Amino acid sequence: xxxxxxxxxxxxRSSETTTGETDERIREEWSDYxxxxxxxxxxxxxxxxxxxxxxxxxxxxxxxxxxxxxLIGPSGCGKSTFLRCLNRMNDRIKAARIDGSVxxxxxxxxxxxxxxxxxxxxxxxxxQAPNPFPKSIRDNITYGPRKHGDLDTGLLARLTGRxxxxxxxxxxxxxxxxxxxxxxxxxxxxDNAMGLSGGQQQRLxxxxxxxxxxxxxxxxxxxxxxxxxxxxxxxxxxxxLADDYTVVVVTHSMQQAARISDQTAVFLTGGELVxxxxxxxxxxxxxxxxxxxxxxxxxx
Amino acid sequence: MASATESSVVRxxxxxxxxxxxxxxxxxxxxxxxxxxxxxxxxxITGTLAGLPTLTALGLLLVIMGVAVAGxxxxxxxxxxxxxxxxxxxxxxxxxxxSLWGLIGALVAAETLGLGVVGGxxxxxxxxxxAFFATALPRxxxxxxxxxxxxxxxxxxxxxxxxxxxxxxxxxxxxxSSQSVTFFAATVAPFAVMASSLVxxxxxxxxxxxxxxxxxxxxxxxxVYLNAVSIIxxxxxxxxxxxxxxxxxxxxxxxxxxxxxxxxxxxLFGFGFDVVWPVSWPFLTNGASLFxxxxxxxxxxxxxxWLVIGAVVLSVPLGVGAAIFLTEYxxxxxxxNVVEIATNALWSTPSIVxxxxxxxxxxxxxxxxxxxxxxxxxxxLGFMLLPLVVITAREAMIAVPDEYRDASAALGVSRWQTIRxxxxxxxxxxxxxxxxxxxxxxxxxTAPLLLTMGGGSFVGAGQRAKVLxxxxxxxxxxxVTNPELTQATTALPYQLYQVILTGTGQTAxxxxxxxxxxxxxLVLLGVVLAFYAVGIATRQYFRSKLTYE
Numbered sequence: 001x002x003x004x005x006x007x008x009x010x011x012x013r014s015s016e017t018t019t020g021e022t023d024e025r026i027r028e029e030w031s032d033y034x035x036x037x038x039x040x041x042x043x044x045x046x047x048x049x050x051x052x053x054x055x056x057x058x059x060x061x062x063x064x065x066x067x068x069x070x071l072i073g074p075s076g077c078g079k080s081t082f083l084r085c086l087n088r089m090n091d092r093i094k095a096a097r098i099d100g101s102v103x104x105x106x107x108x109x110x111x112x113x114x115x116x117x118x119x120x121x122x123x124x125x126x127x128q129a130p131n132p133f134p135k136s137i138r139d140n141i142t143y144g145p146r147k148h149g150d151l152d153t154g155l156l157a158r159l160t161g162r163x164x165x166x167x168x169x170x171x172x173x174x175x176x177x178x179x180x181x182x183x184x185x186x187x188x189x190x191d192n193a194m195g196l197s198g199g200q201q202q203r204l205x206x207x208x209x210x211x212x213x214x215x216x217x218x219x220x221x222x223x224x225x226x227x228x229x230x231x232x233x234x235x236x237x238x239x240x241l242a243d244d245y246t247v248v249v250v251t252h253s254m255q256q257a258a259r260i261s262d263q264t265a266v267f268l269t270g271g272e273l274v275x276x277x278x279x280x281x282x283x284x285x286x287x288x289x290x291x292x293x294x295x296x297x298x299x300x
Numbered sequence: 301m302a303s304a305t306e307s308s309v310v311r312x313x314x315x316x317x318x319x320x321x322x323x324x325x326x327x328x329x330x331x332x333x334x335x336x337x338x339x340x341x342x343x344x345i346t347g348t349l350a351g352l353p354t355l356t357a358l359g360l361l362l363v364i365m366g367v368a369v370a371g372x373x374x375x376x377x378x379x380x381x382x383x384x385x386x387x388x389x390x391x392x393x394x395x396x397x398x399s400l401w402g403l404i405g406a407l408v409a410a411e412t413l414g415l416g417v418v419g420g421x422x423x424x425x426x427x428x429x430x431a432f433f434a435t436a437l438p439r440x441x442x443x444x445x446x447x448x449x450x451x452x453x454x455x456x457x458x459x460x461x462x463x464x465x466x467x468x469x470x471x472x473x474x475x476x477s478s479q480s481v482t483f484f485a486a487t488v489a490p491f492a493v494m495a496s497s498l499v500x501x502x503x504x505x506x507x508x509x510x511x512x513x514x515x516x517x518x519x520x521x522x523x524v525y526l527n528a529v530s531i532i533x534x535x536x537x538x539x540x541x542x543x544x545x546x547x548x549x550x551x552x553x554x555x556x557x558x559x560x561x562x563x564x565x566x567x568l569f570g571f572g573f574d575v576v577w578p579v580s581w582p583f584l585t586n587g588a589s590l591f592x593x594x595x596x597x598x599x600x601x602x603x604x605x606w607l608v609i610g611a612v613v614l615s616v617p618l619g620v621g622a623a624i625f626l627t628e629y630x631x632x633x634x635x636x637n638v639v640e641i642a643t644n645a646l647w648s649t650p651s652i653v654x655x656x657x658x659x660x661x662x663x664x665x666x667x668x669x670x671x672x673x674x675x676x677x678x679x680x681l682g683f684m685l686l687p688l689v690v691i692t693a694r695e696a697m698i699a700v701p702d703e704y705r706d707a708s709a710a711l712g713v714s715r716w717q718t719i720r721x722x723x724x725x726x727x728x729x730x731x732x733x734x735x736x737x738x739x740x741x742x743x744x745x746t747a748p749l750l751l752t753m754g755g756g757s758f759v760g761a762g763q764r765a766k767v768l769x770x771x772x773x774x775x776x777x778x779x780v781t782n783p784e785l786t787q788a789t790t791a792l793p794y795q796l797y798q799v800i801l802t803g804t805g806q807t808a809x810x811x812x813x814x815x816x817x818x819x820x821x822l823v824l825l826g827v828v829l830a831f832y833a834v835g836i837a838t839r840q841y842f843r844s845k846l847t848y849e
Binding site for chain 2: 087094116117120129134144205
């Protein structure tokens with residue numbers, strides 16, 4: 001693949017006009033990223049409309065498992081929209097209309113009869129601003145499993161002998177350790193989560209997401225509201241998580257994408273996926289002139 | 301005065317000019333509160349103040365302050381003290397002084413000089429126009445001090461020279477005799493003092509700030525501050541008045557000591573034993589009876605408490621449920637707008653309309669014969685409380701950040717579970733605030749109770765609404781009955797109305813009807829405050845679960 005790309009390099013650049021119009025065939029080649037192993041998520045020709053606004057145009061990409069995939073691009077290019085399609089969070093926006101196909105482990109998630117509870121248990125999400133519930137740290141972690149009926153605690157459970165308090169404690173410890181925050185907050189699990197610092201809150205949100213044991217974790221600019229120290233902790237955490245989980249990260253920091261991701265998809269204005277390849281390739285030798293301009297800071 | 305090297309950014313030490321201006325502001329505030337105290341007769345117009353007749357003392361203070369304020373303006377105008385005045389005091393100040401002086405001109409011309417209506421109008425127009433030009437045309441330091449100072453000097457001289465003495469009164473001759481109005485010095489003088497002290501204080505505060513932007517800021521600050529403080533003062537005066545009047549009758553015959561109080565029988569495992577309270581408080585624990593010396597309000601307290609509990613139990617689940625539907629499920633659009641307008645309108649519906657509805661719709665439904673009942677009263681008040689609960693619960697739920705809902709949805713939690721575990725707990729403090737406000741209103745409602753619940757206003761302590769004891773179980777439908785709920789009873793505001801206006805108190809053995817009324821009012825105030833305390837404690841509990849520390 002890389003040989004073909006290097007051969008077509010010259011023609012591809014010349015075939016891209018200054019307004020960003022590119023030959024459809026070439027663009028497909030740029031975004032046709034091949035890798036070994038199975039794809040965790042397969043997106044095929046995904047279109048999203050907000051009312052009359054065509055927010056995402058025919059995006060197709062395969063996301064490999066147990067790796068970090070970064071989505072970069074300027075504001076309003078549709079990368080967050082794309083991310084929210086992967087666990088159907090866009091269903092919550094009434095004006096949004098979605099065409100196309102997203103497959104999780106080969107199963108279509110945009111079809112009748114999909115259990116949103118199971119889907120979102122398998123595909124968790126972490127948001128831009130830390131949003132812990134105004135509850136204790138312990139309750140934040142156990143919230144998902146309790147609501148799914150996987151944990152039974154409380155008075156009635158104790159009376160009927162189905163108390164899962166010990167399992168809950170183990171779960172809290174496992175999730176917080178995975179999110180690299182256990183040592184910092186293990187002594188105040190019953191304090192309100194609102195008392196944590198921003199970086200701790202965000203890692204708590206990651207732990208809350210891990211507690212329901214997802215396969216895929218979607219992160220929407222998870223470090224953009226944090227200071228550099230907290231950011232670097234989140235970045236380390238993301239790299240560690242990629243050993244067991246498939247992580248998809250939206251970021252507008254190109255340095256961050258370069259540091260943490262295995263492959264990078266570049267979205268540019270208009271809701272198009274312009275180029276998708278190994279992160280090294282994207283940052284060192286992108287095919288598209290617009291992507292190169294964007295990465296070197298000439299545009300966007 | 302100020303040194304020439306002083307920069308315009310750094311203000312130097314406080315100068316004599318500023319000290320005197322600050323003292324004048326303080327004096328104006330004191331005078332304002334003296335006027336406020338005189339309106340509620342804490343300070344007597346006919347008495348003395350600091351050794352002088354009250355009006356003379358007030359007049360003297362007004363003249364001193366008027367002269368001082370005019371002096372500030374002149375000092376600033378002559379440039380003796382560096383200030384930063386604008387070109388004009390502005391049209392708003394001009395309009396204010398114009399209307400004040402116009403009123404004075406009209407009254408003086410028409411009444412004192414006896415020029416009649418035409419002369420009055422002419423005098424008002426002339427003096428009003430003069431005041432307007434005197435305010436708006438010259439530089440700000442002159443325009444905002446001279447008309448204000450003159451006003452204070454005018455009123456001060458009127459009081460000092462005895463033109464308006466303590467016994468002064470004025471009945472406008474032009475009013476038809478059937479609507480005759482009389483102004484007394486005790487009513488008019490405090491308002492004149494308050495108005496001129498506000499105006500003078502405002503001008504002095506401007507002078508203290510050196511006019512210009514800082515002066516205007518200080519002038520506005522003084523007015524807003526006095527406004528806020530006087531609102532609190534009025535509130536305190538009102539509560540203090542009720543406490544003073546009601547304290548005597550409420551505490552009549554109170555005894556504290558072992559074995560003086562009423563006995564309560566506690567049944568335990570078949571044994572009954574009496575516990576004697578260490579406090580005897582006849583007004584709170586007695587009903588009306590020929591055998592007690594002091595007639596009390598116990599049945600009315602019980603009635604009010606049950607009414608509030610019933611109304612809250614009815615309206616909170618319904619109201620919160622409606623709010624959940626409107627904010628979380630219904631699509632925002634015409635339907636929710638209509639519901640919102642309807643709930644707002646329902647909340648401002650006069651209570652007597654609710655009462656009439658209750659009388660026509662509820663009273664005939666619970667007993668074979670139409671009968672006013674506690675249940676009807678509870679439901680009517682519950683309907684009154686409902687719209688406020690809906691409005692405040694809706695506001696509180698809208699204020700819950702969408703991030704919580706997103707986070708919950710991303711974990712795969714269903715919408716109803718999200719509402720129950722995240723939205724409702726976060727909205728609870730707001731809901732409780734709404735209920736607190738509403739309870740204050742319904743606990744004092746009289747009109748609906750007249751029509752739906754009120755029976756004999758004076759009943760014995762034994763005839764109170766014994767709701768807890770009244771439940772009876774049976775094997776046939778409706779399985780649970782409670783005759784206490786379907787009987788008429790009494791409540792504090794209802795009893796107050798009966799005592800003051802219908803004279804039922806005398807026949808029930810109340811010696812002093814007015815004192816009994818004040819006592820009832822104080823107890824009502826206490827009951828409402830107790831509900832407030834419970835509400836605030838509840839809100840604090842829910843809030844503490846949401847926040848850190």
